[in-house]
Amino acid sequence: MRPEDLSRVPLGERLTVRHRLADGRASDVVGHLVGRDGQTLVLDTRRGRAVVRLTDVVVARVVRAVPWRVATFLERAEVAVLDLDGVLRDFDTEGHVGRAAAELGTDLEGLLEVAFGIDEAMAMLTGRCTHAEWVQALETRLLDDGHHPPAVERLMTVWVEDRGTPVAPTTELVDRLCAAGTPVFVFTNGTDRVPEELEHIGLGHLVPALINACDLGVAKPDPEAYAVAHAEIERRLGRTVGREQVRFTDDRPHNVEAAREFGWQARIFTPPS
Missing domain, CATH: 2.30.30.520 (SH3 type barrels.)
Structure with a gap:
């Protein structure tokens, strides 16, 4: 020019x-x-x-905008399925949990490794333990590891208060899909608290679309999780759905690969550039 x-x-x-x-x-x-x-x-x-x-x-x-490949992928779906955390909502967007973790001498990644490494974490994700019981177990673990009690208390307070923040581009994409008549489901390795959390952050309209591992009794990337989720999709739609008709996105590569092995079309989630 x-x-x-x-x-x-x-x-x-x-x-x-x-x-x-x-x-x-x-x-x-x-x-x-x-x-x-x-x-x-x-x-x-x-x-x-x-x-x-x-x-x-x-x-x-x-400079022309690069098309958002995830959006294009899901817009062509006969049935669209999205993960929740890291896709439709993010946690600790204001850094409160990260700062509280730093008081313990660790970072957010290290804290998450501990939190999801205790036995109660998988039990929670498969419906054998509540979110509250998991939080209590994590607090006990941190105290047993010798962390200063007031610092642990501050961390657990901000941890419980953080219900996430909607990811605007993805929630807007879901709204467009629904407006176009595409069936949309949210398939998450979540807890018993997820419905309340979604209501709290303004995403309550997604609760009817929720397929939650803690209700299924099995979590991604277990192959059975996809089979049970697919059966639930068919039940809610009241019709048979071919596996190849489902398009799925998740921010975890292992979950995407397991979905592909099951027969869904799947793509790793990336935000728009």
């Missing part, structure tokens, strides 16, 4: 602009076009506003 063509580019478009610097070198700036006059362009970039003189522009082009 030549500099004179930039007058026809709508405001809001994302541009890459190569321009000359004062020392004669060329540099690129990438951002959304938010303003211009007869002499300059104003771009909103990741580092802030950038002003480029039109006389310095060497070449420019509009």
Whole structure:
């Protein structure tokens, strides 16, 4: 695109602009076009506003958005199935749990390893233990490991209070799928508290679509979990559903691979770029 063509580019478009610097070198700036006059362009970039003189522009082009492959994949589904955590909601988005974990001398990843490594974790995910019992077992484990009781208490308080935050692009995608008439299900290795959590964070409309491992008695990536979930999908829809008709996304590769082995079409979840 030549500099004179930039007058026809709508405001809001994302541009890459190569321009000359004062020392004669060329540099690129990438951002959304938010303003211009007869002499300059104003771009909103990741580092802030950038002003480029039109006389310095060497070449420019509009950067087209890369299609969100997960969205395209699910929009072609006869039945769409999505994981919950890491896909439709995220935890500790404000960092409270991470900071409380740091007080114990660990990071969030280390804390999760301990939390999901205790026996009560799998029991909880398969309906043999409640969320409250798991939390109590985790607190006992942390105290037994010698962590300072007040720090453990602070951690458990913020842990229980964190019910997650909706992932806007994915929840909006689900709304579009439902509006288009595509049956949508949420298949999660969740706890008995998931319905209440979804109501709390404004995703209560997803509760009727919920297929929860703690209700099934078996969790992903166990092959039986997919068989039981598929039977539940057929029961709710009141018809036979071919395995190849189901399209599934999950942020855990093992769960995606197990779904493929079962016969579902499956893709690892990635957020839009």
